Amino acid sequence: MDGEIMEIAIITLEKVIVMCILALTGVICYKRRIIDDKQNEGVSEMVLQVFTPILLFTSLQQNFSEKMIKGFIVCIIVSMIGFLISLLISYVVSFREDDYNKAVEQVALIYSNCGFIGIPLVQGIFGSEGVFYMSAFVAVSNFLIWTHAVIIMSGKTDINSIILSLKSPTIIAIILGMTFFIMQWRLPKFIMEPLEMFSSVNTPLAMIVAGINIAKENIIKSLKHKRLYFICLLRLIIIPFSVLFCLKLLSIEKIICQVAILAIACPTGVTGTLFAMRYSKNSGYATEIFSMTTIFSIATLPFVMMFC
Incomplete structure:
Protein backbone atom coordinates (compact mmCIF):
# COMPACT_ATOMS: atom_id res chain seq x y z
CA MET A 1 0.00 0.00 0.00
CA ASP A 2 1.17 3.55 -0.82
CA GLY A 3 3.30 4.99 2.00
CA GLU A 4 1.53 8.35 1.91
CA ILE A 5 -1.88 6.68 2.23
CA MET A 6 -0.66 4.62 5.17
CA GLU A 7 0.71 7.78 6.76
CA ILE A 8 -2.72 9.48 6.48
CA ALA A 9 -4.33 6.39 8.08
CA ILE A 10 -1.81 6.48 10.95
CA ILE A 11 -2.30 10.22 11.48
CA THR A 12 -6.06 9.67 11.47
CA LEU A 13 -5.68 6.94 14.10
CA GLU A 14 -3.52 9.23 16.24
CA LYS A 15 -6.04 12.06 16.00
CA VAL A 16 -8.93 9.69 16.76
CA ILE A 17 -7.10 8.57 19.91
CA VAL A 18 -6.64 12.22 20.91
CA MET A 19 -10.38 12.79 20.34
CA CYS A 20 -11.15 9.71 22.46
CA ILE A 21 -9.12 11.10 25.35
CA LEU A 22 -11.02 14.38 25.10
CA ALA A 23 -14.34 12.53 24.91
CA LEU A 24 -13.34 10.40 27.90
CA THR A 25 -12.93 13.63 29.86
CA GLY A 26 -16.58 14.36 29.09
CA VAL A 27 -17.60 10.87 30.22
CA ILE A 28 -15.74 11.27 33.53
CA CYS A 29 -17.13 14.77 34.12
CA TYR A 30 -20.69 13.53 33.58
CA LYS A 31 -20.30 10.37 35.67
CA ARG A 32 -18.79 12.36 38.55
CA ARG A 33 -21.56 14.97 38.19
CA ILE A 34 -19.13 17.78 37.49
CA ILE A 35 -21.41 18.70 34.62
CA ASP A 36 -25.12 17.93 34.27
CA ASP A 37 -27.59 17.73 31.36
CA LYS A 38 -28.50 21.41 31.47
CA GLN A 39 -24.88 22.52 31.53
CA ASN A 40 -24.13 20.13 28.68
CA GLU A 41 -26.88 21.72 26.59
CA GLY A 42 -25.33 25.13 27.23
CA VAL A 43 -21.82 23.99 26.26
CA SER A 44 -23.23 22.26 23.17
CA GLU A 45 -24.96 25.46 22.08
CA MET A 46 -21.74 27.44 22.63
CA VAL A 47 -19.88 25.05 20.34
CA LEU A 48 -22.57 25.11 17.66
CA GLN A 49 -23.45 28.81 17.82
CA VAL A 50 -20.08 30.40 18.71
CA PHE A 51 -16.88 28.36 18.50
CA THR A 52 -17.51 26.30 15.33
CA PRO A 53 -18.64 29.34 13.29
CA ILE A 54 -15.55 31.25 14.47
CA LEU A 55 -13.29 28.32 13.52
CA LEU A 56 -14.87 28.15 10.07
CA PHE A 57 -14.49 31.90 9.57
CA THR A 58 -10.83 31.99 10.63
CA SER A 59 -9.98 28.94 8.49
CA LEU A 60 -11.22 30.82 5.43
CA GLN A 61 -8.82 33.72 6.07
CA GLN A 62 -6.16 32.60 3.59
CA ASN A 63 -4.35 34.11 0.62
CA GLY A 71 -11.69 23.17 -4.86
CA PHE A 72 -14.39 24.69 -2.66
CA ILE A 73 -16.94 24.44 -5.52
CA VAL A 74 -15.87 20.84 -6.17
CA CYS A 75 -16.38 20.10 -2.46
CA ILE A 76 -19.96 21.39 -2.64
CA ILE A 77 -20.62 19.13 -5.66
CA VAL A 78 -18.96 16.16 -3.94
CA SER A 79 -21.00 16.73 -0.77
CA MET A 80 -24.18 16.61 -2.86
CA ILE A 81 -23.01 13.34 -4.45
CA GLY A 82 -22.42 11.94 -0.98
CA PHE A 83 -25.83 13.13 0.13
CA LEU A 84 -27.59 11.46 -2.82
CA ILE A 85 -25.76 8.14 -2.30
CA SER A 86 -26.54 8.19 1.43
CA LEU A 87 -30.15 9.10 0.68
CA LEU A 88 -30.58 6.18 -1.73
CA ILE A 89 -29.03 3.65 0.68
CA SER A 90 -31.06 4.95 3.63
CA TYR A 91 -34.37 4.67 1.76
CA VAL A 92 -33.61 1.12 0.59
CA VAL A 93 -32.62 -0.28 4.00
CA SER A 94 -35.38 1.44 6.01
CA PHE A 95 -38.17 0.72 3.50
CA ARG A 96 -39.90 -1.86 5.72
CA GLU A 97 -39.47 0.05 8.99
CA ASP A 98 -42.43 1.79 10.63
CA ASP A 99 -42.44 5.59 10.60
CA TYR A 100 -41.39 5.73 14.27
CA ASN A 101 -37.98 4.20 13.42
CA LYS A 102 -37.73 4.90 9.68
CA ALA A 103 -37.21 8.64 10.04
CA VAL A 104 -34.58 8.10 12.74
CA GLU A 105 -32.61 5.63 10.61
CA GLN A 106 -32.77 7.77 7.48
CA VAL A 107 -31.47 10.90 9.22
CA ALA A 108 -28.78 8.85 11.01
CA LEU A 109 -27.55 7.32 7.75
CA ILE A 110 -27.67 10.45 5.62
CA TYR A 111 -26.09 13.00 7.98
CA SER A 112 -22.66 12.49 9.52
CA ASN A 113 -21.18 14.42 12.41
CA CYS A 114 -18.88 16.35 10.06
CA GLY A 115 -19.14 19.47 12.22
CA PHE A 116 -18.51 18.24 15.75
CA ILE A 117 -16.07 15.44 14.90
CA GLY A 118 -15.10 16.09 11.28
CA ILE A 119 -13.77 19.62 11.78
CA PRO A 120 -11.46 18.78 14.74
CA LEU A 121 -10.15 15.72 12.86
CA VAL A 122 -9.53 17.47 9.56
CA GLN A 123 -7.90 20.38 11.39
CA GLY A 124 -5.49 17.96 13.06
CA ILE A 125 -4.72 16.01 9.88
CA PHE A 126 -4.78 18.59 7.07
CA GLY A 127 -4.60 21.92 8.90
CA SER A 128 -6.35 25.12 7.78
CA GLU A 129 -6.56 23.98 4.12
CA GLY A 130 -8.50 20.92 5.22
CA VAL A 131 -10.89 23.03 7.32
CA PHE A 132 -11.31 25.36 4.31
CA TYR A 133 -12.59 22.46 2.21
CA MET A 134 -14.51 20.89 5.10
CA SER A 135 -16.47 24.14 5.49
CA ALA A 136 -18.17 23.38 2.16
CA PHE A 137 -19.43 20.05 3.53
CA VAL A 138 -20.54 21.68 6.77
CA ALA A 139 -22.45 24.37 4.87
CA VAL A 140 -24.30 21.86 2.68
CA SER A 141 -24.94 19.55 5.65
CA ASN A 142 -26.32 22.36 7.81
CA PHE A 143 -28.64 23.56 5.08
CA LEU A 144 -29.96 20.05 4.34
CA ILE A 145 -30.32 19.12 8.02
CA TRP A 146 -32.60 22.08 8.64
CA THR A 147 -34.59 21.44 5.47
CA HIS A 148 -34.57 17.83 4.30
CA ALA A 149 -34.02 16.24 7.74
CA VAL A 150 -36.82 18.33 9.25
CA ILE A 151 -39.15 17.21 6.44
CA ILE A 152 -38.27 13.54 7.11
CA MET A 153 -38.82 13.85 10.85
CA SER A 154 -41.93 16.02 10.75
CA GLY A 155 -43.51 14.51 7.65
CA LYS A 156 -44.24 17.95 6.23
CA THR A 157 -42.43 20.83 4.56
CA ASP A 158 -41.38 23.41 7.13
CA ILE A 159 -40.68 26.73 5.38
CA ASN A 160 -39.62 28.35 8.66
CA SER A 161 -36.87 25.77 9.08
CA ILE A 162 -35.59 26.45 5.58
CA ILE A 163 -35.40 30.18 6.35
CA LEU A 164 -33.85 29.42 9.75
CA SER A 165 -31.10 27.32 8.13
CA LEU A 166 -29.96 30.31 6.08
CA LYS A 167 -29.75 32.41 9.26
CA SER A 168 -27.68 29.92 11.25
CA PRO A 169 -24.33 31.19 12.61
CA THR A 170 -22.52 28.43 10.69
CA ILE A 171 -23.89 29.48 7.30
CA ILE A 172 -23.36 33.19 8.09
CA ALA A 173 -19.75 32.49 9.16
CA ILE A 174 -19.02 30.60 5.93
CA ILE A 175 -20.59 33.33 3.76
CA LEU A 176 -18.62 36.04 5.60
CA GLY A 177 -15.45 33.96 5.50
CA MET A 178 -15.74 33.34 1.75
CA THR A 179 -16.45 37.05 1.16
CA PHE A 180 -13.33 38.03 3.10
CA PHE A 181 -11.36 35.33 1.24
CA ILE A 182 -12.44 36.45 -2.24
CA MET A 183 -12.07 40.18 -1.47
CA GLN A 184 -8.86 39.52 0.49
CA TRP A 185 -10.07 41.63 3.39
CA ARG A 186 -8.22 41.20 6.68
CA LEU A 187 -9.38 41.96 10.19
CA PRO A 188 -6.98 43.81 12.53
CA LYS A 189 -4.65 41.63 14.59
CA PHE A 190 -6.32 42.63 17.89
CA ILE A 191 -9.59 41.10 16.53
CA MET A 192 -8.11 38.04 14.80
CA GLU A 193 -6.05 37.05 17.84
CA PRO A 194 -9.05 36.43 20.16
CA LEU A 195 -10.93 34.78 17.26
CA GLU A 196 -8.07 32.33 16.80
CA MET A 197 -8.07 31.66 20.55
CA PHE A 198 -11.80 30.89 20.38
CA SER A 199 -11.13 28.59 17.40
CA SER A 200 -8.69 26.53 19.46
CA VAL A 201 -11.42 25.91 22.06
CA ASN A 202 -13.72 24.23 19.51
CA THR A 203 -12.07 20.80 19.40
CA PRO A 204 -11.83 19.99 23.14
CA LEU A 205 -15.31 21.31 23.93
CA ALA A 206 -16.92 19.50 20.98
CA MET A 207 -15.40 16.17 22.02
CA ILE A 208 -16.25 16.68 25.70
CA VAL A 209 -19.89 17.19 24.66
CA ALA A 210 -19.71 14.00 22.55
CA GLY A 211 -18.33 12.12 25.57
CA ILE A 212 -21.13 13.40 27.81
CA ASN A 213 -23.76 12.24 25.32
CA ILE A 214 -22.18 8.78 25.21
CA ALA A 215 -22.03 8.65 29.03
CA LYS A 216 -25.80 9.22 29.18
CA GLU A 217 -26.47 5.97 27.31
CA ASN A 218 -26.60 2.36 28.50
CA ILE A 219 -23.90 0.97 26.20
CA ILE A 220 -24.38 -2.63 27.41
CA LYS A 221 -28.04 -2.48 26.42
CA SER A 222 -27.16 -0.99 23.04
CA LEU A 223 -24.70 -3.82 22.33
CA LYS A 224 -27.63 -6.26 22.43
CA HIS A 225 -29.56 -4.40 19.74
CA LYS A 226 -28.69 -6.40 16.58
CA ARG A 227 -29.98 -3.92 13.99
CA LEU A 228 -27.64 -1.28 15.41
CA TYR A 229 -24.67 -3.23 14.03
CA PHE A 230 -26.24 -3.17 10.57
CA ILE A 231 -26.85 0.58 10.79
CA CYS A 232 -23.26 1.14 12.00
CA LEU A 233 -21.92 -0.95 9.10
CA LEU A 234 -23.87 1.15 6.62
CA ARG A 235 -23.04 4.54 8.19
CA LEU A 236 -19.34 3.89 8.81
CA ILE A 237 -18.28 1.49 6.02
CA ILE A 238 -20.77 0.96 3.17
CA ILE A 239 -21.70 4.63 2.56
CA PRO A 240 -18.09 5.99 2.72
CA PHE A 241 -16.80 3.28 0.38
CA SER A 242 -19.70 3.79 -2.02
CA VAL A 243 -18.87 7.51 -2.21
CA LEU A 244 -15.13 6.76 -2.47
CA PHE A 245 -15.80 4.47 -5.45
CA CYS A 246 -17.63 7.29 -7.24
CA LEU A 247 -14.91 9.84 -6.44
CA LYS A 248 -12.20 7.52 -7.79
CA LEU A 249 -14.12 7.33 -11.07
CA LEU A 250 -14.28 11.15 -11.20
CA SER A 251 -10.55 11.60 -10.50
CA ILE A 252 -11.09 14.18 -7.74
CA GLU A 253 -8.01 15.97 -6.36
CA LYS A 254 -6.47 13.90 -3.57
CA ILE A 255 -6.88 16.27 -0.62
CA ILE A 256 -10.49 17.01 -1.59
CA CYS A 257 -11.20 13.28 -1.86
CA GLN A 258 -9.61 12.66 1.55
CA VAL A 259 -11.50 15.49 3.25
CA ALA A 260 -14.74 14.37 1.58
CA ILE A 261 -14.40 10.77 2.73
CA LEU A 262 -13.42 11.88 6.23
CA ALA A 263 -16.56 14.04 6.38
CA ILE A 264 -18.79 11.22 5.12
CA ALA A 265 -17.15 8.52 7.25
CA CYS A 266 -17.80 10.41 10.50
CA PRO A 267 -20.35 8.88 12.90
CA THR A 268 -23.95 10.01 13.16
CA GLY A 269 -24.55 13.42 14.70
CA VAL A 270 -26.55 14.16 17.85
CA THR A 271 -28.93 16.33 15.78
CA GLY A 272 -30.91 13.21 14.94
CA THR A 273 -31.70 12.70 18.62
CA LEU A 274 -32.77 16.32 19.07
CA PHE A 275 -35.08 16.14 16.03
CA ALA A 276 -36.49 12.78 17.16
CA MET A 277 -37.40 14.33 20.52
CA ARG A 278 -38.93 17.40 18.86
CA TYR A 279 -41.06 15.41 16.37
CA SER A 280 -42.03 12.48 18.65
CA LYS A 281 -39.94 9.81 16.93
CA ASN A 282 -37.81 7.11 18.61
CA SER A 283 -35.29 9.37 20.35
CA GLY A 284 -33.88 6.47 22.39
CA TYR A 285 -33.00 4.61 19.19
CA ALA A 286 -31.49 7.79 17.72
CA THR A 287 -29.23 8.19 20.77
CA GLU A 288 -28.18 4.53 20.56
CA ILE A 289 -27.15 5.00 16.92
CA PHE A 290 -25.22 8.16 17.82
CA SER A 291 -23.37 6.42 20.67
CA MET A 292 -22.55 3.20 18.81
CA THR A 293 -21.40 4.85 15.59
CA THR A 294 -19.23 7.25 17.60
CA ILE A 295 -17.58 4.37 19.48
CA PHE A 296 -17.08 2.17 16.39
CA SER A 297 -15.71 5.11 14.38
CA ILE A 298 -12.56 4.89 16.52
CA ALA A 299 -11.66 1.85 14.42
CA THR A 300 -13.48 2.54 11.16
CA LEU A 301 -12.18 6.07 10.45
CA PRO A 302 -8.50 5.08 10.21
CA PHE A 303 -9.51 1.95 8.23
CA VAL A 304 -11.51 3.95 5.67
CA MET A 305 -8.77 6.57 5.31
CA MET A 306 -6.31 3.81 4.33
CA PHE A 307 -8.09 3.58 0.96
CA CYS A 308 -8.23 7.31 0.12
Whole structure:
Protein backbone atom coordinates (compact mmCIF):
# COMPACT_ATOMS: atom_id res chain seq x y z
CA MET A 1 0.00 0.00 0.00
CA ASP A 2 1.17 3.55 -0.82
CA GLY A 3 3.30 4.99 2.00
CA GLU A 4 1.53 8.35 1.91
CA ILE A 5 -1.88 6.68 2.23
CA MET A 6 -0.66 4.62 5.17
CA GLU A 7 0.71 7.78 6.76
CA ILE A 8 -2.72 9.48 6.48
CA ALA A 9 -4.33 6.39 8.08
CA ILE A 10 -1.81 6.48 10.95
CA ILE A 11 -2.30 10.22 11.48
CA THR A 12 -6.06 9.67 11.47
CA LEU A 13 -5.68 6.94 14.10
CA GLU A 14 -3.52 9.23 16.24
CA LYS A 15 -6.04 12.06 16.00
CA VAL A 16 -8.93 9.69 16.76
CA ILE A 17 -7.10 8.57 19.91
CA VAL A 18 -6.64 12.22 20.91
CA MET A 19 -10.38 12.79 20.34
CA CYS A 20 -11.15 9.71 22.46
CA ILE A 21 -9.12 11.10 25.35
CA LEU A 22 -11.02 14.38 25.10
CA ALA A 23 -14.34 12.53 24.91
CA LEU A 24 -13.34 10.40 27.90
CA THR A 25 -12.93 13.63 29.86
CA GLY A 26 -16.58 14.36 29.09
CA VAL A 27 -17.60 10.87 30.22
CA ILE A 28 -15.74 11.27 33.53
CA CYS A 29 -17.13 14.77 34.12
CA TYR A 30 -20.69 13.53 33.58
CA LYS A 31 -20.30 10.37 35.67
CA ARG A 32 -18.79 12.36 38.55
CA ARG A 33 -21.56 14.97 38.19
CA ILE A 34 -19.13 17.78 37.49
CA ILE A 35 -21.41 18.70 34.62
CA ASP A 36 -25.12 17.93 34.27
CA ASP A 37 -27.59 17.73 31.36
CA LYS A 38 -28.50 21.41 31.47
CA GLN A 39 -24.88 22.52 31.53
CA ASN A 40 -24.13 20.13 28.68
CA GLU A 41 -26.88 21.72 26.59
CA GLY A 42 -25.33 25.13 27.23
CA VAL A 43 -21.82 23.99 26.26
CA SER A 44 -23.23 22.26 23.17
CA GLU A 45 -24.96 25.46 22.08
CA MET A 46 -21.74 27.44 22.63
CA VAL A 47 -19.88 25.05 20.34
CA LEU A 48 -22.57 25.11 17.66
CA GLN A 49 -23.45 28.81 17.82
CA VAL A 50 -20.08 30.40 18.71
CA PHE A 51 -16.88 28.36 18.50
CA THR A 52 -17.51 26.30 15.33
CA PRO A 53 -18.64 29.34 13.29
CA ILE A 54 -15.55 31.25 14.47
CA LEU A 55 -13.29 28.32 13.52
CA LEU A 56 -14.87 28.15 10.07
CA PHE A 57 -14.49 31.90 9.57
CA THR A 58 -10.83 31.99 10.63
CA SER A 59 -9.98 28.94 8.49
CA LEU A 60 -11.22 30.82 5.43
CA GLN A 61 -8.82 33.72 6.07
CA GLN A 62 -6.16 32.60 3.59
CA ASN A 63 -4.35 34.11 0.62
CA PHE A 64 -6.54 34.11 -2.47
CA SER A 65 -6.11 31.17 -4.81
CA GLU A 66 -8.22 30.22 -7.82
CA LYS A 67 -7.27 26.62 -7.11
CA MET A 68 -8.88 26.78 -3.66
CA ILE A 69 -12.00 28.50 -5.02
CA LYS A 70 -12.39 25.73 -7.59
CA GLY A 71 -11.69 23.17 -4.86
CA PHE A 72 -14.39 24.69 -2.66
CA ILE A 73 -16.94 24.44 -5.52
CA VAL A 74 -15.87 20.84 -6.17
CA CYS A 75 -16.38 20.10 -2.46
CA ILE A 76 -19.96 21.39 -2.64
CA ILE A 77 -20.62 19.13 -5.66
CA VAL A 78 -18.96 16.16 -3.94
CA SER A 79 -21.00 16.73 -0.77
CA MET A 80 -24.18 16.61 -2.86
CA ILE A 81 -23.01 13.34 -4.45
CA GLY A 82 -22.42 11.94 -0.98
CA PHE A 83 -25.83 13.13 0.13
CA LEU A 84 -27.59 11.46 -2.82
CA ILE A 85 -25.76 8.14 -2.30
CA SER A 86 -26.54 8.19 1.43
CA LEU A 87 -30.15 9.10 0.68
CA LEU A 88 -30.58 6.18 -1.73
CA ILE A 89 -29.03 3.65 0.68
CA SER A 90 -31.06 4.95 3.63
CA TYR A 91 -34.37 4.67 1.76
CA VAL A 92 -33.61 1.12 0.59
CA VAL A 93 -32.62 -0.28 4.00
CA SER A 94 -35.38 1.44 6.01
CA PHE A 95 -38.17 0.72 3.50
CA ARG A 96 -39.90 -1.86 5.72
CA GLU A 97 -39.47 0.05 8.99
CA ASP A 98 -42.43 1.79 10.63
CA ASP A 99 -42.44 5.59 10.60
CA TYR A 100 -41.39 5.73 14.27
CA ASN A 101 -37.98 4.20 13.42
CA LYS A 102 -37.73 4.90 9.68
CA ALA A 103 -37.21 8.64 10.04
CA VAL A 104 -34.58 8.10 12.74
CA GLU A 105 -32.61 5.63 10.61
CA GLN A 106 -32.77 7.77 7.48
CA VAL A 107 -31.47 10.90 9.22
CA ALA A 108 -28.78 8.85 11.01
CA LEU A 109 -27.55 7.32 7.75
CA ILE A 110 -27.67 10.45 5.62
CA TYR A 111 -26.09 13.00 7.98
CA SER A 112 -22.66 12.49 9.52
CA ASN A 113 -21.18 14.42 12.41
CA CYS A 114 -18.88 16.35 10.06
CA GLY A 115 -19.14 19.47 12.22
CA PHE A 116 -18.51 18.24 15.75
CA ILE A 117 -16.07 15.44 14.90
CA GLY A 118 -15.10 16.09 11.28
CA ILE A 119 -13.77 19.62 11.78
CA PRO A 120 -11.46 18.78 14.74
CA LEU A 121 -10.15 15.72 12.86
CA VAL A 122 -9.53 17.47 9.56
CA GLN A 123 -7.90 20.38 11.39
CA GLY A 124 -5.49 17.96 13.06
CA ILE A 125 -4.72 16.01 9.88
CA PHE A 126 -4.78 18.59 7.07
CA GLY A 127 -4.60 21.92 8.90
CA SER A 128 -6.35 25.12 7.78
CA GLU A 129 -6.56 23.98 4.12
CA GLY A 130 -8.50 20.92 5.22
CA VAL A 131 -10.89 23.03 7.32
CA PHE A 132 -11.31 25.36 4.31
CA TYR A 133 -12.59 22.46 2.21
CA MET A 134 -14.51 20.89 5.10
CA SER A 135 -16.47 24.14 5.49
CA ALA A 136 -18.17 23.38 2.16
CA PHE A 137 -19.43 20.05 3.53
CA VAL A 138 -20.54 21.68 6.77
CA ALA A 139 -22.45 24.37 4.87
CA VAL A 140 -24.30 21.86 2.68
CA SER A 141 -24.94 19.55 5.65
CA ASN A 142 -26.32 22.36 7.81
CA PHE A 143 -28.64 23.56 5.08
CA LEU A 144 -29.96 20.05 4.34
CA ILE A 145 -30.32 19.12 8.02
CA TRP A 146 -32.60 22.08 8.64
CA THR A 147 -34.59 21.44 5.47
CA HIS A 148 -34.57 17.83 4.30
CA ALA A 149 -34.02 16.24 7.74
CA VAL A 150 -36.82 18.33 9.25
CA ILE A 151 -39.15 17.21 6.44
CA ILE A 152 -38.27 13.54 7.11
CA MET A 153 -38.82 13.85 10.85
CA SER A 154 -41.93 16.02 10.75
CA GLY A 155 -43.51 14.51 7.65
CA LYS A 156 -44.24 17.95 6.23
CA THR A 157 -42.43 20.83 4.56
CA ASP A 158 -41.38 23.41 7.13
CA ILE A 159 -40.68 26.73 5.38
CA ASN A 160 -39.62 28.35 8.66
CA SER A 161 -36.87 25.77 9.08
CA ILE A 162 -35.59 26.45 5.58
CA ILE A 163 -35.40 30.18 6.35
CA LEU A 164 -33.85 29.42 9.75
CA SER A 165 -31.10 27.32 8.13
CA LEU A 166 -29.96 30.31 6.08
CA LYS A 167 -29.75 32.41 9.26
CA SER A 168 -27.68 29.92 11.25
CA PRO A 169 -24.33 31.19 12.61
CA THR A 170 -22.52 28.43 10.69
CA ILE A 171 -23.89 29.48 7.30
CA ILE A 172 -23.36 33.19 8.09
CA ALA A 173 -19.75 32.49 9.16
CA ILE A 174 -19.02 30.60 5.93
CA ILE A 175 -20.59 33.33 3.76
CA LEU A 176 -18.62 36.04 5.60
CA GLY A 177 -15.45 33.96 5.50
CA MET A 178 -15.74 33.34 1.75
CA THR A 179 -16.45 37.05 1.16
CA PHE A 180 -13.33 38.03 3.10
CA PHE A 181 -11.36 35.33 1.24
CA ILE A 182 -12.44 36.45 -2.24
CA MET A 183 -12.07 40.18 -1.47
CA GLN A 184 -8.86 39.52 0.49
CA TRP A 185 -10.07 41.63 3.39
CA ARG A 186 -8.22 41.20 6.68
CA LEU A 187 -9.38 41.96 10.19
CA PRO A 188 -6.98 43.81 12.53
CA LYS A 189 -4.65 41.63 14.59
CA PHE A 190 -6.32 42.63 17.89
CA ILE A 191 -9.59 41.10 16.53
CA MET A 192 -8.11 38.04 14.80
CA GLU A 193 -6.05 37.05 17.84
CA PRO A 194 -9.05 36.43 20.16
CA LEU A 195 -10.93 34.78 17.26
CA GLU A 196 -8.07 32.33 16.80
CA MET A 197 -8.07 31.66 20.55
CA PHE A 198 -11.80 30.89 20.38
CA SER A 199 -11.13 28.59 17.40
CA SER A 200 -8.69 26.53 19.46
CA VAL A 201 -11.42 25.91 22.06
CA ASN A 202 -13.72 24.23 19.51
CA THR A 203 -12.07 20.80 19.40
CA PRO A 204 -11.83 19.99 23.14
CA LEU A 205 -15.31 21.31 23.93
CA ALA A 206 -16.92 19.50 20.98
CA MET A 207 -15.40 16.17 22.02
CA ILE A 208 -16.25 16.68 25.70
CA VAL A 209 -19.89 17.19 24.66
CA ALA A 210 -19.71 14.00 22.55
CA GLY A 211 -18.33 12.12 25.57
CA ILE A 212 -21.13 13.40 27.81
CA ASN A 213 -23.76 12.24 25.32
CA ILE A 214 -22.18 8.78 25.21
CA ALA A 215 -22.03 8.65 29.03
CA LYS A 216 -25.80 9.22 29.18
CA GLU A 217 -26.47 5.97 27.31
CA ASN A 218 -26.60 2.36 28.50
CA ILE A 219 -23.90 0.97 26.20
CA ILE A 220 -24.38 -2.63 27.41
CA LYS A 221 -28.04 -2.48 26.42
CA SER A 222 -27.16 -0.99 23.04
CA LEU A 223 -24.70 -3.82 22.33
CA LYS A 224 -27.63 -6.26 22.43
CA HIS A 225 -29.56 -4.40 19.74
CA LYS A 226 -28.69 -6.40 16.58
CA ARG A 227 -29.98 -3.92 13.99
CA LEU A 228 -27.64 -1.28 15.41
CA TYR A 229 -24.67 -3.23 14.03
CA PHE A 230 -26.24 -3.17 10.57
CA ILE A 231 -26.85 0.58 10.79
CA CYS A 232 -23.26 1.14 12.00
CA LEU A 233 -21.92 -0.95 9.10
CA LEU A 234 -23.87 1.15 6.62
CA ARG A 235 -23.04 4.54 8.19
CA LEU A 236 -19.34 3.89 8.81
CA ILE A 237 -18.28 1.49 6.02
CA ILE A 238 -20.77 0.96 3.17
CA ILE A 239 -21.70 4.63 2.56
CA PRO A 240 -18.09 5.99 2.72
CA PHE A 241 -16.80 3.28 0.38
CA SER A 242 -19.70 3.79 -2.02
CA VAL A 243 -18.87 7.51 -2.21
CA LEU A 244 -15.13 6.76 -2.47
CA PHE A 245 -15.80 4.47 -5.45
CA CYS A 246 -17.63 7.29 -7.24
CA LEU A 247 -14.91 9.84 -6.44
CA LYS A 248 -12.20 7.52 -7.79
CA LEU A 249 -14.12 7.33 -11.07
CA LEU A 250 -14.28 11.15 -11.20
CA SER A 251 -10.55 11.60 -10.50
CA ILE A 252 -11.09 14.18 -7.74
CA GLU A 253 -8.01 15.97 -6.36
CA LYS A 254 -6.47 13.90 -3.57
CA ILE A 255 -6.88 16.27 -0.62
CA ILE A 256 -10.49 17.01 -1.59
CA CYS A 257 -11.20 13.28 -1.86
CA GLN A 258 -9.61 12.66 1.55
CA VAL A 259 -11.50 15.49 3.25
CA ALA A 260 -14.74 14.37 1.58
CA ILE A 261 -14.40 10.77 2.73
CA LEU A 262 -13.42 11.88 6.23
CA ALA A 263 -16.56 14.04 6.38
CA ILE A 264 -18.79 11.22 5.12
CA ALA A 265 -17.15 8.52 7.25
CA CYS A 266 -17.80 10.41 10.50
CA PRO A 267 -20.35 8.88 12.90
CA THR A 268 -23.95 10.01 13.16
CA GLY A 269 -24.55 13.42 14.70
CA VAL A 270 -26.55 14.16 17.85
CA THR A 271 -28.93 16.33 15.78
CA GLY A 272 -30.91 13.21 14.94
CA THR A 273 -31.70 12.70 18.62
CA LEU A 274 -32.77 16.32 19.07
CA PHE A 275 -35.08 16.14 16.03
CA ALA A 276 -36.49 12.78 17.16
CA MET A 277 -37.40 14.33 20.52
CA ARG A 278 -38.93 17.40 18.86
CA TYR A 279 -41.06 15.41 16.37
CA SER A 280 -42.03 12.48 18.65
CA LYS A 281 -39.94 9.81 16.93
CA ASN A 282 -37.81 7.11 18.61
CA SER A 283 -35.29 9.37 20.35
CA GLY A 284 -33.88 6.47 22.39
CA TYR A 285 -33.00 4.61 19.19
CA ALA A 286 -31.49 7.79 17.72
CA THR A 287 -29.23 8.19 20.77
CA GLU A 288 -28.18 4.53 20.56
CA ILE A 289 -27.15 5.00 16.92
CA PHE A 290 -25.22 8.16 17.82
CA SER A 291 -23.37 6.42 20.67
CA MET A 292 -22.55 3.20 18.81
CA THR A 293 -21.40 4.85 15.59
CA THR A 294 -19.23 7.25 17.60
CA ILE A 295 -17.58 4.37 19.48
CA PHE A 296 -17.08 2.17 16.39
CA SER A 297 -15.71 5.11 14.38
CA ILE A 298 -12.56 4.89 16.52
CA ALA A 299 -11.66 1.85 14.42
CA THR A 300 -13.48 2.54 11.16
CA LEU A 301 -12.18 6.07 10.45
CA PRO A 302 -8.50 5.08 10.21
CA PHE A 303 -9.51 1.95 8.23
CA VAL A 304 -11.51 3.95 5.67
CA MET A 305 -8.77 6.57 5.31
CA MET A 306 -6.31 3.81 4.33
CA PHE A 307 -8.09 3.58 0.96
CA CYS A 308 -8.23 7.31 0.12
